[in-house]
Amino acid sequence: MKGLLLKDWYQVRTSMKAMCLTVAFVLVIWVFSTSNAYVFPVSYAAVFLGILPINLLAYDHASGWTEYSFALPLSKELQVAEKYLIGLFCAAAAVVIGGLFITVISLRTGTTPDKDVLSLLAGSVCAILLINGIMLPLYYRFGAEKARMLYMLMFAGMGAALGGGAVMDELQQNGTGSGPLPVPLWLAAVLLLAVLVLYALSWRLSVQWYGKYKK
Incomplete structure (x- = not known):
């Protein structure tokens, strides 16, 4: 597991550095903006981590790692x-980054975060786990090329949701709207538990489909 x-980690450092820097750049720019x-x-940040x-x-598929892995003493599981x-690490990182970002914004503006912060962070975790829980089995079964269309549709949907969130943020800040509807913490906890169960079931499905994307 450590080797994998x-x-x-080396792949992230070499091939995904630009994406990580883009997320960091957006957060830094937002901190220095006038918006709270x-x-x-x-x-x-959660979507890109997801x-x-x-x-x-x-x-892995493009480099031939999946085929090479069958020659290694490593189980599919x-x-x-x-x-x-x-995916779980990314969800934890989203919570930490989101919590630090909200804290910095609150200190800069002198405001107190509202009670929906925990629901927002829980929603970030759910989004990351759902993205991977849906897409990973499809990638294992059909490969990147065949699963790319659904991936793009999902990414477009998440982008539309983020755009709607930005509009609601602005309305709430300007006092011209009620902002996002609050989600009770108990409901956020139930949704998070349900997503974790689906995530575990998704793992079992991915194990069954491992290595079948070229068949």
């Missing part, structure tokens, strides 16, 4: 679990 994680809204930048495991799997573990 190290392999993907935070739904859009937090969700933006697609890391999918991109890593696409690189372990190799698939590594990608899903990266």
Whole structure:
């Protein structure tokens, strides 16, 4: 497992540095802006973190790693679990980055974060796990090329949702709208638990489909 994680870490450093820097740039620019809204930048960072495991799997397919892995003393369960573990790492990173970002915005503006912050962070985790829970099995079964269309549709949908969140942020800041509807913490917790269950089932499906994308 450590070797697999190290392999993907090298891949992130070499091939996905620009994407990570773009997310950092957006967050830094937002901190120095006059806006005290935070739904859009937090969700933006979560979406880009969420697609890391999918991109890593696409690189594995393109480089021939999947075929090469059959010659290694590594089980399918372990190799698939590594990608899903990266998804969990990305979800944890989204919570940490989002929490720090909201704290910085609050200190800069002298305001107190509202009670919906925890629901927002829980929503970020759910979004990341859902993206990977849906797309990873499709990538394992059909490969990057065949799954790309659905991937683009999902990414476009997430972009539209982020755009709507930015508009609602602006309306809430200007006092011309009620802002996003608050989500009770108990409901956010139930949704998060349901997504975790689906994530585990997705892993089992990916194990069954491992290596079948060329068949």
